[in-house]
Amino acid sequence: MNEKQALAVRVVDIKTISPCVKQFTLADAHGAALPAFSSGSHICVTFGDGQRAWRNAYSLIGDPGGLECYQIAVRKGNKEHSRGGSIYLHEAINTGDQLQISPPANFFPLARHARKHILIAGGIGITPILSHLAYLRRVNASYELHYAFRDDAFVDAFRQREDNHIHLYDATAGQRLDLTQALDRQPLGTHVYVCGPHSLITATRTAAAELGWPLDHIHSEEFAPLPSEDSQPFTVVIPSYGLTVNVAAEQSLLSALEDAGVLIASSCRAGRCGTCRIHVVEGSAEHRDQFLTEEERGMGLMLACVSRACGESLTVELLTP
């Protein structure tokens, strides 16, 4: 995280929402207003216990209209499968503690021109959906919300407010979300937003396609761990130059190649503009960019400025200009 961008916040409230979920309210550590955000945004929270450090992304769950504080909801991970960050937040963080956060970023925005919005949430995927819901209610937009859950986080709040556009599916009571029913007979200009397990997202796309929807009206966010900031050294082989170059842990592939006299066009040097793309001939790339599509990665492209090798070595070729 860019040091200049990090915000210091203080935990001003912690609320237990359900057995597994806690809601943290964060205010600026110096009492300033927090940056405005659009619904669907998340922040990256950096914290540590002196020995381990974590950087986890959490959706902002509140109405984007309120700027005195941010609210996030953290599901406590399972000790066997989790990297421990959420467990630490649940067990070791108290009101008054300080955390570092990034400014909000949004890869799951609303299609604000939509005539109608269908929100679909599975489990902790409810978090970005909550801020969409708050915004849509405030602007009196047309929406439906379908929430399939096992853990009943936020369910009481939904039940307390009479809203026949909210549909709840308690898996522990055998209730199942019927996606075909949820998406059938929708007017032109309806957009769908789904957040939850991969299987839910896939099932939503499949149901929509079978109903004759264009898939560009289905928007999704999948919670995946942020790429590790730990970097390992590796070697890169460029057969056309007859070179083998060592890339140190703290060095990018791009700068290592430049140091070795292999000049690749570059621009943003931040994994965002695609200028420094090269072709992986052998070995596996660890992609850390925000530019290449899955298809392009599948074709062997990688961005030299941020991406690295998965293993110890990569063989690459430059693209002909």
Next chain:
Amino acid sequence: MTQSERPITLLTESPPLVMANSRQTIERFPFPFTRDQFGYSVNVRPAAQGSPGSFDEFLFDIDETYQVETAERERILSLDHARRYIAFPHMIDAQWDFLELGMTSLAADYPQSFELTRNGDQWHWRNRLLNLEHSFTFGDATTLPQEPLEYLGRQMQGDFCLLDQRDNDLYLDAGLVTFPADWSLAFNIGMTFEHWHGPVPLAHEAGIFNRAKRFIMNLQPDDPWLRLNWSITINRRLDTSPEISHLWGPDRSTVTIKNAGSIVHLRVEVQTLTRLSRSHAVLFTIRTYLISLDDLATHPEWAERFRRVLLSLPDEIIEYKGLTRFRDTIINWLGSR
């Protein structure tokens, strides 16, 4: 607006501006060429990272031509408002985002000139350069004399465009554009990114705009980027819109080896791209700087590099940038320094 309401251009004159570059302005000029050759690229770098006093120290640059530019903008808007300020209704949230970003930036970066006090949504703005102040309710357009984009844009240097990101594309859905380098807001309004760049030669085939669009669509708030664009303007004119090309076009035929130093200007656009917080729209600003060849040549290395770049230009670029009639004269002038 119906056809019958569309105005015939009311700009019957557009005199060149009287503004000389001071030594300081010359030194901080955004000289755009890093190589001796012309080349297209998505050449972006982080904005507002420049050293103190440089053109990119701050996100919005205010310089010694502020009074002349704001006055010229006011003159153009009074005569041709309908085609120089256009904003589709759905962009109102983006307009407020722009106003917030502009006011907070200017007040923080130029505290001797601008002041902003906020009490919840009750804001008070003071512009000492234009000697105005105004209290208003943030989010309530009835409390401002113009829409937010126009209200603040009139007090800033540069053209401002708001791009709506929707349906996997970027739409030019609002703009305050009084100083374009031969492009029309009124014609391009509502176009998508690759379409409004349609006339640019060579770059599409090289994939430049596809990559640039993807870069922009991935922008996140609080992370502005910058790139430079260049062309040539004859006489010190900021408004080179196609709407009034009959007023500035003939200047192109008046360049001689004798007057080139004073009337030929290198025109550099500092373009910034910023993701806006609430609306998720993108602010695209175009800040234009002009320098005469005489002033440019006070830096011999600039003159020489510019000469080499002009020599390297493909025919399509010469044509597109409108340089055909005077390119050789300029190359000769630069070579004789």
Next chain:
Amino acid sequence: MKSKPVYNPLTLDTSARRHVFVAEGQDAVAALNDIVYAAEQSNTANSKVRVLVACSESVLIDALQMEEMDTAFYVAGAERFIWEVHRMLRNAGVAETRIQLALAGNVARSVYCIHCGTIDGLVEDTTHTCTRCGTVLVVRDHFSRYHGAYMGVRA
């Protein structure tokens, strides 16, 4: 020119279940015959076909209120007409990928005079004298879908 429209042959959108055809006039109807037939013959479940010919704007708007997310649209007519309908469809929430356009009838171009903002229709040459301000214009390939016209600038 990237902004210049390229009209691909109409193909039945098999991802959709309903198909709506909008024709400016009889020439356009003829241009749509084959694809309307293909739509009627297609055996997707719940498939439905609707053809609107030379209808008023309000009729089209009413028709759009009834349509749902599983619909594809095919529009045929003169260039300015088809882009006007395109704009109405997009405003009604139809995805770009669900709209196909075909030129039919008069293929002359509309020209937007950059100097006075007037749009003149049915221009066949690459130069044109603006009917309002009298400027002699070169008709460029730069096209605006919003105006449904090509850019004309002084020669």
